Amino acid sequence: MHKNYSRRGVNAIIGSMLMLLIVVAVGSAILALALNNINMFNLALKVEETNLSGYKSDIVIENIAINTNSNRVTIWLRNLGNDPVHITRIAIFDMDTQQLIMQQDTNMILATKQLRDVTYNLTPVIGHAYKVVINTADDGSVSEYFSP
Numbered sequence: 001m002h003k004n005y006s007r008r009g010v011n012a013i014i015g016s017m018l019m020l021l022i023v024v025a026v027g028s029a030i031l032a033l034a035l036n037n038i039n040m041f042n043l044a045l046k047v048e049e050t051n052l053s054g055y056k057s058d059i060v061i062e063n064i065a066i067n068t069n070s071n072r073v074t075i076w077l078r079n080l081g082n083d084p085v086h087i088t089r090i091a092i093f094d095m096d097t098q099q100l101i102m103q104q105d106t107n108m109i110l111a112t113k114q115l116r117d118v119t120y121n122l123t124p125v126i127g128h129a130y131k132v133v134i135n136t137a138d139d140g141s142v143s144e145y146f147s148p
Contacts, residue, residue, distance in 0.1 A: 059085050059110060061132060061144040066124055068148055074119045075132055079110040086110075086137035090118065095129040095145070124148040 058081025065074045073092070079085050087108040092101045102120055110116055124130060126148050133143045 058083070058140075059087070059134060059136065059142055061134065061142060062115065064132060064144060064146040066146065066148045068124065068126065071121055071123045072119055073122045073124065074117050076115060076117045077110060077134065078115045079112055082112055084109050084111050087134060088137050089133075089135040091133045091135075092120070092122065093131045093133070094125070095131050096125075097128075101130070 059077055059079050062076040062078050063074075064076075066072075067074075075090070077087070087106055087110060089103065089105050091103040093099065094101050102122060104120075108116070108118075129145055129147045131143055131145050133141060135141045
């Protein structure tokens with residue numbers, strides 16, 4: 001007697017193996033490309049963070065108080081860093097007229113974690129917006145807006 005053997009089982013196994021091989025090859029290529037792009041993004045981010053770290057300042061403007069009766073503006077500065085900060089210039093701009101209202105070159109050293117206030121005689125116009133800019137010796141700056 002002659003037995004009739006079907007070859008369908010062998011073809012299905014070979015087809016499944018071939019499809020698995022194609023999926024693994026394509027998946028590996030996509031994974032390698034994705035990991036390379038993620039690595040390039042992280043490297044670019046690290047470079048930008050290093051470039052921007054020189055522009056960060058460790059000082060913050062904690063408060064700005066305006067006394068319109070005595071025409072005095074008091075600015076409180078705090079050093080949040082671990083090193084003393086050398087403040088070289090304090091300037092106040094009237095943002096409505098784009099004019100420099102006050103500029104003082106200073107040689108102020110703000111010690112670590114120190115809070116310090118500076119007071120200036122100004123005549124702020126009610127309703128105008130003002131900008132305080134603090135420059136440091138290491139080319140850092142911090143700014144804050146206020147309005148009387």
